[in-house]
Amino acid sequence: MQPNPLRIGTRGSALALAQAHETRDRLMAAHGLADEAFEIVVIKTSGDRIQDRPLSEVGGKGLFTKEIEEALLDKRIDIAVHSSKDMPTHLPDGLALTAFLPREDVRDAFLSPKATSLNDLPEGAVIGSSSLRRQAMIKRIRPDIDVVMYRGNLQTRLRKLAEGEVDATLLAAAGLNRLGLEQEITSLLDTNDFLPAVGQGAICIESRENDAATLSMLAAIHDPDTQIRLDAERAFLAVLDGSCRTPIGGLATLDGGRLHFKGIVLKPDGSEAHEAEETGAVEDAVKIGVSVGEALKERMGPSFLAET
Known part of the structure; x- marks a missing residue:
């Protein structure tokens, strides 16, 4: 079916490689191909190279996709495997x-050797997170907690936690x-209290x-759903x-032919948040997302996002 190996572009972290291998394995099973029919091509991105600053200061989530997309456009790879939450909207x-x-699973996981949940952490505890969404939502629930920047791949973050650099992540x-x-x-963390990032838990393939x-x-x-x-x-x-x-x-979320969407926007310090939700037919998925976004824009007023 494929005269040359299908080249799968990916970042080089253990998680990115696991996602690339899952994609390859599903393609092998679907088409009855051997692993020789595929080549996994590791591409280092700007987001992987920059570890000393928050991504928000150096260009945002596109830093994890730019070099991979260049390889796609140059035909050095045939598909790119990404975490959906890393993908820019354009x-x-x-x-x-x-x-x-x-x-x-779309949920955020709480990891700590010192407490069983976010609410059980002692006052003044230190949580490591590089995500502005998680930082803001932590502050919204526990304003007494100190949230510090926490870059690095998943294994690095687990090591920092084990070494006591933070109390939780x-x-x-x-x-x-x-x-x-x-x-x-x-x-x-229950998604009713702690909404995940857009796309969290979903692997997407770009071509x-x-x-x-x-x-x-x-x-x-x-997977259409x-x-x-x-x-x-x-x-x-x-x-x-x-x-x-x-x-x-x-x-x-989907329930039969109905789609329910809930969104939230917060100030970085968690001091103010706006939420909206809507339910409709699955055929109107884009329309529902747009509607909730516009509802939040109206509630926030013109200055809210500028101030963030």
Whole structure:
């Protein structure tokens, strides 16, 4: 089916490689191919190189995709495997998100050797997190807690926690599950209280829009339900011009032919938050995401995002 190996572009972290291997394994099973039919190409991104500053200060989430997308456009790779939450809302011309794998657990995981939950941490405890959304939501629930920047891949963050650099951290449950590290989770945060990042738990595959052969291969592993949910979430994010500089959370869920979406925008210090939600037909996923985004924009007023 594929005269040359299908080249799968990915970042080089253990989690990124696990996601690339999952994509390869699903394609192997769907098409009856051996692993020789695929080549995993590791690409170092700006986000991987910059470890000493918050991403919000140096360009936001596009730092994890720019070099990989350049390789796609230059035809050095055939597909790119990403964490959906890393994807900017606007993609380069000629590229598209053309497949989504079945979504993993969307929740944030609380990890700590000192407490069983966020609420059980002692006053003045230190939590490490590089996510503005998590920082703001932690502050909203526990304004007494000190939140410090916490960059590095998942294994680095676990090591820092074990060495006592912080009292606790929050990580995506999906990443821990994909690496077989679910035993590290102390507890899981309820999405009713702690909305995840847009796209959290979902692996997306980016490819060239005009690459018919590759699109045909990907169709066999595409999960339509995940795409419907992500369509709503990404439409919501696009309305708010969301980036790593804005604490935003959003989650779409499906129940039969109905889609429910809830979104939140916060001040970075958690002192103010606005939430909105809407339910409608799955066919209206994008419309629902846009509607919730516009409702939040109206409630916040023109100065809210500028102040963040």
